[in-house]
Amino acid sequence: MLLFQVLASTFAGAALAAPWSLEKQAVSSEVLGRLTLFAEYSAAAYCTSNLNSSGTRVSCAAGNCPAVESASTTTLDEFDEVLSFGDVAGFTAVDSTNKVIVVSFRGSRTLSTWLADLVFDQVNASSICVGCEVHSGFWGSWQTVASDVTAQVESAVARYPGFSVVFTGHSFGAAVATLGAAVLRHSGHKIELYTYGCPRVGNKALATFITAQSPNYRVTHTNDVVPKVPPRLFGFSHPSPEYWIRSGDSAAVSASDISVVEGIDSTAGNTGAAGASADAHAWYIVNIDKCSSTPTSVSRFCYASSETIIRLHCLAPLGVRT
Numbered sequence: 001m002l003l004f005q006v007l008a009s010t011f012a013g014a015a016l017a018a019p020w021s022l023e024k025q026a027v028s029s030e031v032l033g034r035l036t037l038f039a040e041y042s043a044a045a046y047c048t049s050n051l052n053s054s055g056t057r058v059s060c061a062a063g064n065c066p067a068v069e070s071a072s073t074t075t076l077d078e079f080d081e082v083l084s085f086g087d088v089a090g091f092t093a094v095d096s097t098n099k100v101i102v103v104s105f106r107g108s109r110t111l112s113t114w115l116a117d118l119v120f121d122q123v124n125a126s127s128i129c130v131g132c133e134v135h136s137g138f139w140g141s142w143q144t145v146a147s148d149v150t151a152q153v154e155s156a157v158a159r160y161p162g163f164s165v166v167f168t169g170h171s172f173g174a175a176v177a178t179l180g181a182a183v184l185r186h187s188g189h190k191i192e193l194y195t196y197g198c199p200r201v202g203n204k205a206l207a208t209f210i211t212a213q214s215p216n217y218r219v220t221h222t223n224d225v226v227p228k229v230p231p232r233l234f235g236f237s238h239p240s241p242e243y244w245i246r247s248g249d250s251a252a253v254s255a256s257d258i259s260v261v262e263g264i265d266s267t268a269g270n271t272g273a274a275g276a277s278a279d280a281h282a283w284y285i286v287n288i289d290k291c292s293s294t295p296t297s298v299s300r301f302c303y304a305s306s307e308t309i310i311r312l313h314c315l316a317p318l319g320v321r322t
């Protein structure tokens, strides 16, 4: 099947849902502060200076991580697996101001490439949970760094007692963070998960399992295209809850702009929001991929107009796959 058809039917279905019936449930200012801090840690994983020099402070040349830069931080490991599937990169940092060990994964630098290559294959993930199936590419990506990241977390937890452990990331990095957190929690670690613009990573059994693990902060923004893929009709599901930011691109986000949407595969948030925007994917409280050498832009991958019509120029990067 042409990916074009898949996307068209996904977004047509989304448009039928009524997203406005949800009860608005604003988050506390404390939660907003955490969502902001880890959005900035996710942004920092796009900055090369945090990927090539372990033992240094976390900083963002793009100026999009002020809360991180004002904290006392040191990276324990910085990695960039250039040759791996999906080019997995990120860092493990210790933040003694916020008493947290952060593992942050970078989103793909070539978003158009991985969206175009986003086949919907699932592989058996019964090593995580019974009946679980996981997206083959995201799973392969996590596995390229699994042993290093696990060793880093175990040594950091021993060295910094009382610190919490957070896995975070944006986009492709969010998918890797989700799977990493699921696996490490399953082996007994306490991990908080903060993801921004995460695609669906596996089937409903996996989403149910991750939902039960908690705490999960799966942040989405208006009608960001990426959390809408891979489509539900291919057997993919999102865990609950979702923290749905309703304010527009480049707008400051206040606590009342964020709805907590409960329920696996609820259509009350991003899934039910009409259309699909690439610009919305780049704005998560901060301009989250600003350090990327090739930031997200509408011309780089497909999006649907609010009328759910896939515009022709979207087909160039996406339509080559059948």
Ligand SMILES: *[C@@H]1O[C@H](CO)[C@@H](O)[C@H](O)[C@H]1NC(C)=O
Pocket (backbone or CB within 6 Å): 048, 049, 052, 053
């Ligand atoms: C790491 O990357 C930054 C940004 O590109 C660069 O300025 C710095 O010199 C690099 N550091 C090392 C140790 O390669």
Ligand SMILES: *[C@@H]1O[C@H](CO)[C@@H](O)[C@H](O)[C@H]1NC(C)=O
Pocket (backbone or CB within 6 Å): 124, 125, 126
């Ligand atoms: C997944 O693997 C497990 C263990 O090898 C096996 O018992 C199970 O039947 C497999 N599930 C599917 C759907 O193939």
